[in-house]
Amino acid sequence: MHEIFTGNFTQQLPIPDAGIAAALEVLRHGRLHRYNTTPGDPGETALLEQEFAAWLGAKYCLATASGGAAMTTALRAAGVGPGVPVLTNAFTLAPVPGAIAAVGGRPVFVETTRALVLDLADLAKKAEMSGARVVLVSHMRGHLCDMEALMEVCAAKGLMLIEDCAHTMGAAWAGKKSGLWGAMACFSTQTYKHLNSGEGGFLTSDDDTLMARAIVLSGSYMNYDRHLAAPPAAAFEAAKYDCPNFSSRMDNLRAAILRAQMPRLDADCAAWTDRYRMVEAGLTGVPQIGMIRRPQAESFVGSSIQFLLPGQRPAAILAFVEACASRGVELKWFGAPEPKGFTSTHAHWHFAEAQALPQTDAVLAGLVDMRLPLTFSLDDCAQIARIVADEAAALPAV
Numbered sequence: 001m002h003e004i005f006t007g008n009f010t011q012q013l014p015i016p017d018a019g020i021a022a023a024l025e026v027l028r029h030g031r032l033h034r035y036n037t038t039p040g041d042p043g044e045t046a047l048l049e050q051e052f053a054a055w056l057g058a059k060y061c062l063a064t065a066s067g068g069a070a071m072t073t074a075l076r077a078a079g080v081g082p083g084v085p086v087l088t089n090a091f092t093l094a095p096v097p098g099a100i101a102a103v104g105g106r107p108v109f110v111e112t113t114r115a116l117v118l119d120l121a122d123l124a125k126k127a128e129m130s131g132a133r134v135v136l137v138s139h140m141r142g143h144l145c146d147m148e149a150l151m152e153v154c155a156a157k158g159l160m161l162i163e164d165c166a167h168t169m170g171a172a173w174a175g176k177k178s179g180l181w182g183a184m185a186c187f188s189t190q191t192y193k194h195l196n197s198g199e200g201g202f203l204t205s206d207d208d209t210l211m212a213r214a215i216v217l218s219g220s221y222m223n224y225d226r227h228l229a230a231p232p233a234a235a236f237e238a239a240k241y242d243c244p245n246f247s248s249r250m251d252n253l254r255a256a257i258l259r260a261q262m263p264r265l266d267a268d269c270a271a272w273t274d275r276y277r278m279v280e281a282g283l284t285g286v287p288q289i290g291m292i293r294r295p296q297a298e299s300f301v302g303s304s305i306q307f308l309l310p311g312q313r314p315a316a317i318l319a320f321v322e323a324c325a326s327r328g329v330e331l332k333w334f335g336a337p338e339p340k341g342f343t344s345t346h347a348h349w350h351f352a353e354a355q356a357l358p359q360t361d362a363v364l365a366g367l368v369d370m371r372l373p374l375t376f377s378l379d380d381c382a383q384i385a386r387i388v389a390d391e392a393a394a395l396p397a398v
């Protein structure tokens with residue numbers, strides 16, 4: 001008798017009651033726009049920025065309409081425009097090269113290691129070859145590269161680092177939080193990330209000039225003085241005349257929903273990692289499965305788990321994914337020939353120049369990915385692992 005999992009891989013936790021109450025309050029007073037404030041009320045968005053900056057340990061924070069908007073704003077603040085090369089991971093999700101393309105930039109893809117992170121030797125090589133001054137590193141699926149070594153490459157090659165922390169909100173390398181390494185960092189609060197406002201994001205920085213530019217670029221008009229996590233007014237003197245307005249603000253309704261989630265964020269991150277460890281334990285030791293080793297220095301948030309099926313033919317992997325699906329376990333395969341749902345690869349991004357990435361292709365050919373929503377119990381995770389291990393054991397030995 002085959003066991004079947006009946007949970008939903010895309011079901012999130014409800015918004016806390018305090019968030020529902022705060023959202024209703026915003027709806028009642030009607031001041032949804034972030035700059036629609038009153039003397040006693042700085043607005044939910046400005047308060048959220050202050051709280052997120054404090055949680056992260058960053059000086060400044062700007063809330064945005066999406067993670068993608070945070071990235072385009074960061075790239076523009078860094079001076080990326082038409083034709084400018086930007087180094088980024090070949091293994092990431094479409095909004096990352098999409099943000100580079102959106103500002104007219106040219107994505108230059110960097111190879112992926114078997115640990116699913118940026119290949120730093122290839123980064124150094126491509127920095128030389130492309131003449132890029134900016135690297136947008138995507139901590140894809142929560143995997144952090146050796147951040148100290150990355151900082152050394154950035155210093156040696158004169159690269160400004162922007163972090164895409166869509167999957168590393170709550171993660172750290174050597175005790176320093178993801179988002180505090182780069183000149184700027186971008187976060188997403190889209191439903192499938194670590195905070196949920198449907199759509200939304202953050203851009204954080206300690207740099208006065210970059211943050212002043214970002215705030216004006218995000219569509220602040222001349223309301224930058226209503227921000228609580230922003231540089232002093234003097235920092236805006238150049239930005240307010242130089243930077244165009246690309247409306248990409250967060251609103252007070254979303255901010256109200258997010259503020260109520262901040263107190264539970266750390267506990268949620270720990271709960272994700274408990275789920276990850278449960279699935280990891282259940283898959284370890286299956287000969288057909290190649291686990292991704294997590295470095296000692298990395299403290300990650302296990303909101304998804306990845307593994308490799310080395311040496312398997314595409315048809316066998318497809319059959320495995322379908323067999324798991326028929327038992328209720330939803331897996332994504334990065335080696336599929338066609339993009340599907342949220343999953344696509346550099347080969348599908350025809351808006352970027354085609355690039356040879358043999359090492360990345362070899363990794364992605366056998367890469368399987370699974371979401372672990374907090375609505376799963378630890379028992380659910382153990383069952384999921386049993387089903388995946390069972391189906392993987394049916395694959396040819398390699």
Ligand SMILES: *Cc1c(COP(=O)(O)O)cnc(C)c1O
Nearest residue numbers: 066067068093095164166188190
């Ligand atoms: C979701 C995501 C983003 C962008 O977030 P949106 O809020 O959906 O625009 C960026 N990078 C990665 C890796 C993501 O998964």
